[in-house]
Amino acid sequence: MQCIEIxxxxxxxxxxxxxxxSVAESRITAILGPRQCGKTTLARAFYAQEQAAGRAVAWFxxxxxxxxxxxxxxxxxxxxxxxxxxxxxxxxxxxxxxxxRVLSDRTPLPAKFIVLGSASPxxxxxxxxxxAGRVRFLDMPGFTLDEVGIPDAPTLWARGGFPESYLAVSxxxxxxxxxxxxxxxxxRDVPQLGYRMPAERLRRFWSMCAHYHGQTWxxxxxxxxxxxxxxxxxxxxxxxxxxxxxxxxxxxxxxxxKRLVKAPKAYVRDSGLVHALLGIPDLSAxxxxxKLGASWEGFALDQILAITGDRHAYFWGTHGGAEIDLVLExxxxxxxxxxxxxxxPRLTPxxxxxxxxxxxxxxxxxxxxxxxxxxxxxxxxLALGDxxxxxxxxx
Numbered sequence: 001m002q003c004i005e006i007x008x009x010x011x012x013x014x015x016x017x018x019x020x021x022s023v024a025e026s027r028i029t030a031i032l033g034p035r036q037c038g039k040t041t042l043a044r045a046f047y048a049q050e051q052a053a054g055r056a057v058a059w060f061x062x063x064x065x066x067x068x069x070x071x072x073x074x075x076x077x078x079x080x081x082x083x084x085x086x087x088x089x090x091x092x093x094x095x096x097x098x099x100x101r102v103l104s105d106r107t108p109l110p111a112k113f114i115v116l117g118s119a120s121p122x123x124x125x126x127x128x129x130x131x132a133g134r135v136r137f138l139d140m141p142g143f144t145l146d147e148v149g150i151p152d153a154p155t156l157w158a159r160g161g162f163p164e165s166y167l168a169v170s171x172x173x174x175x176x177x178x179x180x181x182x183x184x185x186x187x188r189d190v191p192q193l194g195y196r197m198p199a200e201r202l203r204r205f206w207s208m209c210a211h212y213h214g215q216t217w218x219x220x221x222x223x224x225x226x227x228x229x230x231x232x233x234x235x236x237x238x239x240x241x242x243x244x245x246x247x248x249x250x251x252x253x254x255x256x257x258k259r260l261v262k263a264p265k266a267y268v269r270d271s272g273l274v275h276a277l278l279g280i281p282d283l284s285a286x287x288x289x290x291k292l293g294a295s296w297e298g299f300a301l302d303q304i305l306a307i308t309g310d311r312h313a314y315f316w317g318t319h320g321g322a323e324i325d326l327v328l329e330x331x332x333x334x335x336x337x338x339x340x341x342x343x344x345p346r347l348t349p350x351x352x353x354x355x356x357x358x359x360x361x362x363x364x365x366x367x368x369x370x371x372x373x374x375x376x377x378x379x380x381x382l383a384l385g386d387x388x389x390x391x392x393x394x395x
Contacts (some may be wrong), residue, residue: 090115
């Protein structure tokens with residue numbers, strides 16, 4: 001119960017600061033993330049703050065029939081408003097992107113916009129094209145380790161970051177919430193995004209992705225096991241990636257004189273969903289599961305990318321077997337991150353190859369323990385709870 005009480009008073013300060021900075025600097029702020037990750041809660045807090053300060057603010061929910069009716073003539077409705085205009089479930093009315101482009105080009109600018117969405121790939125692409133130069137995208141995950149606190153890391157790993165899953169009164173209640181989320185996502189949310197795919201088939205595909213979690217994407221292998229085409233598997237992966245429940249981590253490649261892996265790695269983005277899809281009920285069962293290491297790698301990867309961003313994030317691998325889990329490109333340099341579920345990680349041949357071949361500025365070996373210490377001048381073992389040190393280096 002202790003972690004639940006702590007979690008109930010969590011303030012998402014980093015995300016709040018990012019949103020406020022974006023609103024101050026950009027005409028349109030788009031907060032994107034999976035359903036139920038806390039986007040509306042974050043925006044509601046900002047709405048209340050603006051109201052309390054006496055500043056103009058308006059709210060529209062594209063799943064509320066009254067608000068949808070108000071937006072039947074969006075230009076007439078929105079152009080008269082000032083201050084900040086918040087539009088929730090933006091993906092339900094993607095045609096608003098063109099209207100926001102017109103309204104955000106006014107001089108002087110009477111209003112700025114915050115749009116919240118669980119976007120599909122088409123919506124992201126069309127919005128990027130329509131609103132280029134006007135919008136700043138903020139990707140929002142569920143709770144992260146810097147928000148819940150290091151002592152609660154095992155709970156966060158086992159249950160995942162969706163607030164209702166993390167805050168559930170028991171392990172059974174948490175798992176039930178995630179099972180309901182998966183079912184609702186497949187049966188309701190996917191059709192609402194405009195896709196007509198059998199829910200049971202898509203769930204089977206998603207479960208297969210959980211079994212291949214953290215591995216180089218092999219659509220042909222999954223297609224063979226499902227009796228479908230590899231092109232269809234690519235479409236399914238695009239859909240789940242666009243809805244922020246899968247992550248496609250691209251391969252880094254350059255002219256190194258070696259045969260490099262070019263296919264991406266695929267991860268289920270929330271560790272709690274990985275466990276639900278694999279039928280792992282709690283942390284105790286996870287400790288004895290064959291996917292223990294892969295699960296922790298994906299969890300740790302998400303925690304790192306939550307603070308560094310994934311815009312210039314890759315993995316590196318050669319056909320000879322050398323591999324680094326995460327390569328970050330920053331300031332014209334490359335930085336490496338390897339994830340090891342071990343108390344005392346050691347320097348490996350893959351790490352030595354990456355240091356030489358990629359000319360890495362530095363390499364961190366992230367592990368679940370509490371100690372951080374140097375292995376060499378170029379390699380540090382880093383406790384996951386100390387990951388802020390990594391951000392300080394690559395910024």
